[in-house]
Structure formats: structure tokens, C-alpha cells
Amino acid sequence: NFEFSQLGRELAGGSGIGELMEDLGHALAAGGDHLKMLGGGQPANIPEVNGLWHRRMEEIMAEPGALEKAVANYDPPRGNPAFISALAGLFRERFDWPVTDEHFAITAGGQTAFFFLFNLLAGPMPDGRRRKILLPLVPEYIGYANQGAFGDLFTAVPPQVEKTGPHEFKYRVDFDHLEITDDIAAICVSRPTNPTGNVLTDGEIQRLSELAKSHGIPLIIDNAYGAPFPNIIFSAATPVWDDHIILTLSLSKLGLPGTRTGIVVAHPEITRAVAEMSSVVGLANPNLGQAIVRPLLESGEVLRLATEVVQPFYREKSRQAIGWVEEAFGENFEYYIHRSEGALFLWLWFPGLPITAAELYERLKKRGVLVVPGHYFFFGLGDTPCSYRDECLRISYAMGEGAVREGVKILAEEVVKAWKHL
Ligand code: PLP
DSSP states (O other): OOOOOHHHHHHHSOOHHHHHHHHHHHHHHHOSSSSEEOSSOOOOOOHHHHHHHHHHHHHHHHSTTHHHHHHSSOOOTTOOHHHHHHHHHHHHHHHOOOOOGGGEEEESHHHHHHHHHHHHHSEEOTTSOEEEEEESSSSOOGGGTTOOTTSOOEEEOOOEEEEEETTEEEEEOOGGGOOOOTTEEEEEEESSOTTTOOOOOHHHHHHHHHHHHHTTOOEEEEOTTOTTTTOOBOSOOOOOOOTTEEEEEESTTTTOGGGOOEEEEOOHHHHHHHHHHHHHHHSSOOOHHHHHHHHHHHHSHHHHIIIIIIHHHHHHHHHHHHHHHHHHHOTTSOOEEEOOOBSSEEEEEOTTOSSOHHHHHHHHHHTTEEOEEGGGGOOSOTTOOOTTTTSEEEEEOOSOHHHHHHHHHHHHHHHHHHHHTO
16 A cells, blocks of 8 residues: 555546546457447548558658657757747647747647646746636636646636537627636636637637736736637637637647647747646657658648648538437437537537436447546536536547447437437
């Protein structure tokens, strides 16, 4: 019986994201179609995208010294200098942002970037205060929930719910209930949002940015699915950056999750701190993903890939999945899908569901369908009531057609059954 520290208990004491990644990793490792894996954030294997990775690996092998640079060397903790220069060039040219190489830091995946950023800014402060990260709209990414090294980090606000169609709704930031108190260290949103597929409007982002700026705190925008890559975004949304905005990106949803490559774009004081943290925790970052993608940033091919291959692929997957949900539930059953504006997920809401979504998850798991019950995404609420947190769930539409279609059919059967057995 080992005694674990407070940090040990926080990080190793079990978490939603830990369970989800166990489910996902084992399902993918086992292969086969017996499991309908609608649970995780695994991106699709898109043949044209994988073809490009093959080509790039062959180019790296053929170029004298390139393989050695990519796998036999440590990079500086901030990231590969040539990769960072290519990134900075892309953002200056494409978005006209006034960024230099010092505005960037690479991390071992976006997940690690969030661990560093949240704990850098919030938690116990040297003067005894305790600061928090404000999530202006939950449900929000499950992967943030357990990242506090010294206990809970979040305070959150439930959304305004707007019905936008007979079976469709959209969440909006409830600005009337958003209060930036002295203990708020930063505001954080994912855009597009995991789990809902919501894309905060330009107006919402502008208001959040102004609120953050006027309170002298950062606005963190998690752009794991956003522009310019992977650009899994189906609605109009302008990417923004400013001195007080911390933007994160990732190569994962472009199709390289195994390379663990996250990108932070922020004020140099922040990126310097992130680089320092990378050196303490991991010495340097994985560099193969950076080596694969760097020439694609320089040539602009990454933009073509995102816009002409990745985005249309997921747009079509989303459209198909919505069609299967509609077919499985029929017109008269009361269910709602969050308007699908980006990312890899459909967020379903069953008002009055007689069992919790957690129980529904268990029943579906027994039938070989993995989903993620919604309550995991409603963290940071404290005592704030949120009646529908147990009535929602997330499904991914990134997996093969058969798995998604069959998974949705079984989901509908179990939901309908939950009402019949009242
Ligand atoms: N942020 C969001 C919103 C995500 O959905 C994910 C992964 O699913 C991440 C960050 C972290 O991804 P990665 O660490 O693979 O970059």
C-alpha cells in the first residue's frame, strides 16, 4: 500500500478522460467490428490523409539526415525551430496576425498544453489566493475536468438553450450569468466545441475577448478542430488572436494523434513558461509530427488538405449521422441534436429520459456500443442547477459507416426501451 501525494491523488485517482481513453485505446487495439466505437475523439482514418503521411515518411527516409533529425535528436523544449518558423509564417500570411517565433510553443499534444496552461494560471497562488478557470459555457471538453494539480480548477455557467428546429437546438453563452470575479484566472472555450459540435459565433467570441481584456486576464481558445487546420468547421467563424488570447492547435484531428503534437500561440511570456514546463516534465517534445508536417506548412499544402479533404469528409459524416439518427428515432419521438457546426461529434438530448445517461451508457456497452454519457462534460458547476446534465450524450461519427449506423440504431432501441419499462 503506497501513500500518494495530493497531486498523485488528483491525477491518478481516476477520471472520465482516463476511462474514455481506456475504452477507446483497447477498442482500437482489438480491431474488428464487434464494438461500435462511438465513444472517443479518435479521428477517422482518411485514405488521402494517410497517403500523405506515407509520402512524407518516404521523403524523410530519402533525404540524407532527415530521419536522424526527426527521431535521433532532442529538439529545444519550445519545439522544432524550423517548424515554429513555418507556423509563424503561415499565421502572419494567412491571418495577418502580428506573431513571431516567440509567440509559439509546441507541447506533447494539446492535452499537455492545457495541463500546463491551466496550472500555470490557476490553482493555489503564492499569496494564498486560489484562482479558477471560467468556462463560460458547459458542456465543455471532458479532458479538462481532472487537470488541476491541486484540486478542482473550474467554475462554469450553463448555456442558454435555443431550439432551432423540430429536433435541433443550439447552446449560446449566457452572458447575463457570466461574472468575472477577482478569483478568475482565465476564460476558456473550445471552438468548435467538444462535445457539442457548437461553434461560438464571432459575436460571442468578441464579447468574451473584450471581457477578458478588460479584466486583464487571458481568453484561452482551444482550436483543436478549428481553422486553419484541421478546419473541421461547417459554419462561418473567423479565427482570432490578440496579445491576451491564448490559442491552442493540434495535429491530432488532422490525422496525426499518435505523434502527440500540440501548438500554443500566445504572448511570449506565456510560451516561454510553457517551454520551461515542457523541459521540466518531458525534456523535449515528440518531433516526428513536426517533421512530417513542416514542409506542408511551408508549401501551404496543409491548408488544401484541411479544406479540400478533411473538412468535406467530416461534413459528409455529420450529415449522414444526423440522417441515421432521424431514421432511427422517427419524427414523433422527442429528441434533439445540437446543431452540428464542427468537430467529430453529435450531442443528443432526450428531455425527460427516465434513466440517467450514465445508466444508458452501461446498457449500450453491454450491447457493444460505446458512447460518452453527458454528465462528464458538465463540470465546474458547483451547486448551479442544470436539469438536463443526465439527459445528454455524445456520439462520435468519425468511425466506419457500419459502426455509426448500427450504433445509432442500437442507441435508439435502448432509449425507447428506457421509456417502455417505466
Ligand atoms: N481539446 C479538445 C477540445 C479535444 O477534443 C482534444 C482531443 O480530443 C484535445 C484538446 C487534445 O487533443 P490532443 O492532445 O490529441 O492534441
